[in-house]
Amino acid sequence: MKDHSKIDRISTGVRNLDEILAGGLPEGNLTVFAGPPGSGKTILSQQIAFKNATPDSRVIFFQTLSESTAKTLKYLKQFDFFDQSKLDTGCIEFVDLGDILRLDGLEKAIELLMNHVKRLKPSFVVIDSFKVFDDLAKSREELRKFTYEVAINLMAWNCSALLLGEFSKQEIDTNPLFSIVDGIITLQHFSEAGEERRFIQISKMRGTNHSRDEHTFVINTEGLEIYAPRVTIRRQPNSDRKIKGDGPVRAKLGITTLDALLGEGIPWGSSVLISGVAGTGKTLLCLEFIYKGAKEFGEKGIFFSFEETPDRLITAAHGMGWELGEQIKKGNIEIVFVPQT
Known part of the structure; x- marks a missing residue:
């Protein structure tokens, strides 16, 4: 494989994730975080968002669910990566799309979304959850059109984007979103012998010679902490x-x-x-x-x-x-x- 080290990359701020991604997320990529409820998608995206939010690199976090921003921030404050000053100075902004989606549909939602992007000119955009658009689309054709319009507009503004959703393996194979995104990161969790097991896998990441393995992780006050135990031990005779x-x-x-x-x-x-x-x-x-x-x-x-x-x-x-x-x-x-x- 060619050397992709010259691609500009964004540090995730997550222990071992940059190593798994061969240096971080490629700048300008559209990346999907897929996984069931409670798998860690939102926490991971928030961790990356706070890591990268600066006065010169703004972040917009779009919420499409009914959860209020106040409730989101209440739970966010328990993590070490949370930084109130980044909210106070406008480095990161939370925008609720839930009401307009329910009342006015997809067309008005994308209009509001792009108005925020044009006004703030962010370097990073998060949409949580993109899966909601599937449920609100009146037809597969409307969903396809909406998906392409969002993707094209974000690419036109040179935004790196994280699109979160509870996508199943079958949906990853059939949903039109996955034919245009640059990266797919899947997160899973289940209980075994009374202990919770969590796994993350990079299924796809354009321009990256990334790890294809499943890696275990935990969620603690730092956010996600990924274990990448493959190490080379060399004896050095002395x-x-x-x-x-x-x-x-x-x-x-x-x-x-x-x-x-x-x-x-x-x-x-x-x-x-x-x-x-x-x-x-x-x-x-x-x-x-x-x-x-x-x-x-x-x-x-x-x-x-x-x-x-x-x-x-x-x-x-x-x-x-x-x-x-x-x-x-x-x-x-x-x-x-x-x-x-």
Whole structure:
């Protein structure tokens, strides 16, 4: 594939999403966020909007549902990315299209939409939800005409746009909107074994050599936080640490008796499999190893967990008298949670 690095890109402000997108959203693209209710579409779009709203790069957030702007802002304020000053200075503006859509239909709605775009000349536009237009269109032909008119006008004004909707897989294949947009990002969520699982996938993004994989994410006070765990680990032999006297340097596990059985620990740089049935203490052994390495020897460590959340691991360690959270705050330990698919 050709090098697309020269394409101007917009940072999403979402952890790991820019990396998955090979640098961010291409400037000027029309991108659909598709997914069921509660999958995170609106929060993701708001996070991107606040990240990019400046006096020189205004953002308009069009709302087509019955929810008032006051209610939207009430829930927005719980997130760290919310910035009241960007609303006060007009960097970002929320516009309600719900009433005019219900009372006057699609034609008046697009007229109001484009009047705002012409007046504010935004760099970024969000429409939440674009799916409402499907329900209000009197015919498939009216929907097609409306969709093309919105897309063409936004492209003419050189706006980057996020179009949100509860589109199913079948609708993505048949809705006229998807034949003209530049990008499709799908979000999903479901419960498994009592835990909520969330996934995001870049199905399409023109001009981008993006990841095609599903990536897990969580929603917290920062907004969306995406896990992209694929990393390359390279061993870098260091003569000062590899050889000491007549043999290799050893990394102590922190358990005196076990270290003695192992000849004062495991050889530095080796890979060790800890095997056993559930409940035999595999996780605790590894927690003790990484905690004592950080606390007693000043070593940094990463704990990849495919089952237990960071909070559960911290609680388990605390029960053993190991202040894992303290070492995490100091930057000595990082827990990377990778939920099972």
